[in-house]
Amino acid sequence: MLKKSRFTPPQILVLGFALIILIGSGLLMLPVSSTDGLPLPFIDALFTATSATCVTGLVVVDTGTHFTTFGQMVIISLIQIGGLGFMSMATLFAFILRKKISLRERLLLQEALNQGSMEGIVRLFRKVLIYSLTIEGIAAVLFTARWSVDLGFPKGLYYGIWHAVSFFNNAGFDLFGPITGPFTSLTAYAGDFITNAVTMALIVLGGIGFIVMSDVMDYRKTKRLTLHSKVVLSATSILIVTGALVIFVFEYSNSKTLGSLDFGGKILASFFQSVTPRTAGANTLDLASLRQASQFFMIILMFIGASPGSTGGGIKTTTFTMLVGAIVAMVRGKEDIVFFRNRLGKERILKAITLTMFALFLVIFVTMLLSTTEDHEFLMILYEVTSAFGTVGLTLGLTTKLTVFGKVMIALTMFAGRLGPLTLAYALQPKAEKELYRYPEGKITIG
Template structure:
């Protein structure tokens, strides 16, 4: 009957929903590949929960692992992980756009909207041009770092292996993933870069990769265009200033707290202490590699590291956390309130109210999530609370540092950390938009009321 027929409407997904489903699909494909027997060095299938944990950690560029990457996985398994890291770090829409460029396919309006959401941009203007720059910058930076790593590590291993290690770790560190293969090379599991704590080449190259990956492609583009434009955007000024201050302050704090610690900095030379302090200040900004034993650090250092991990990297980057700009807005709001000012002003620019509300909302959601999951894990995991809080914050900030809890997690613990890594990579607000109802315009406003504060 003609009147009874219903018009078929294809499922209409919003850009946040497409991002959530896209990342989930990539994770599931990666988990399936990692469960295959020939992905494991033992020739036996990896348990699905462990493969899912690893695939989520790689796609969400975190670095938390329940099995040692270098010794547990074959070359095939390692290649699956590094592809997941590259796709997850640059974003699956960026990679899809790369293939579209190669096939000379036109980027549709819907795809531009998704790219805008993925790169956390305020408008679609110049989004395709930015994607071209992202791909070019990423491949150039990773290529140069891979060569430098390969030259350095050729002194410790065969040239072919050094080149493989160079490319693999350049991709891992630039995408702030923190995965490493040195467990298979040294025979010591979960060793990370502890064997290179005082090596200037490894430290400098790794830190530059982490910093460049964490600054965000908008800032890198801004810096490279500086000679032509002769000015930086407000976003770039805030990111560069905040990042520099956090790195310097972090290095000083770690140097002071760990200087006399016999298990971390004390046995090292003066330069060793300097590199150790610097690297541990840079790596909590969502990188995950470490050159000293995190579990051996003093509690004050570990708690300070939790704060750095919660702040994280910058918008539009390969890192997680609440982001440096959010943290700066919160500090700016506090200072403005104390000084009795109505506006938050950075570099002679006043911030819009919606930016401030978004920063507060993001921070509160993130804080509630971390607290809730830490409380749940404190009942399922038999470990002290600081270790649990460290693990949860590391997962949310997509950092990958651990005090040793990851390999001892229960099934419930692994599921909760997988959830936190997923939320941390996509961002709490993106996930909320994807799961929540569509935004509707308010038809009226209620009268203003007053509440006493403080």
């Protein structure tokens, strides 16, 4: 059926994700999914399923207190499928059934994993699967060992496995509502080194992308890293350190956030709050109590997001790096943008600019709409919309107060953020026709 389909890979990805969300919504509406035995309203089920499939983490009902074990398993399944991509899961079943991967399925995998070519795509998928399960397994063991002390072994094991999957896929869903109160995330573990370190490691590993992980793992043999990996690792490190420094400075004396922690706790919490806007959604500080400067800086980090081929969203670290490189080259009067002695093609710069403008227009448009329908502060709305676009899952408390229209718009923003604005644009555009002529070049004064 897939081979005969006339849909393009971007269209199949959009339809596939939409179908998974609808199935997830139906399952979450079942009375067996809710602890009160009542069906979850459709809009809330749709919002939750979209947030889980798009690995965001914004929730209108607390996951730990509202959903039964069945409902929680539905959510974590949607997170795993959404994080790896539904085509990756379909390919996994093809491997299990020893079915040959067709050319069209390879094209879909190429689109799903955000690759430039089909060369080695099935081999990369095998690595994606192995790395994901290995990292989630190690994290589950560490979480279990730590949380079993507080929760007992059975619950510690369940929480360990569940949160390892959630945090590696940068989803941000958590089950600590019954323990520390609804919508509290990891605030009770702000000073806990093991919980913070394992969670940050999962977020970073899930956010740098499978291409980079594969490249790093092969470094022993190749003794080299690709340009893509060098840019991603450099940008990720700089953004994390810069973010931690900014939050540490802005919040050092804030008694509602870092002020109540010792010096080591301040550093740990600063790094955690710098890492989590990279599309993770967990938090150890009360975000609503942060100073506005910190909240706005986190909006910038959320907009940048994770890296290509990862479980995260945003415009991506590589796009941001190319834009900065273009600015530096222009200021210095250079014609080429060069990273690690490699010149970037102009078509890549144009794609980076196009993606950023699409994303910027989307965030601005949705923020303007919600500013008229939601009676809340502008910064709170901008924070929510950017969090949804970057598939982050952080909120200043607006999610549970959204109107029906607001929930629909945020759900659509999460959907667009997970698939990417360009993928949606390619899916919706008519079939391209070859241009038979070119217009003469003109000049426009700039600046």
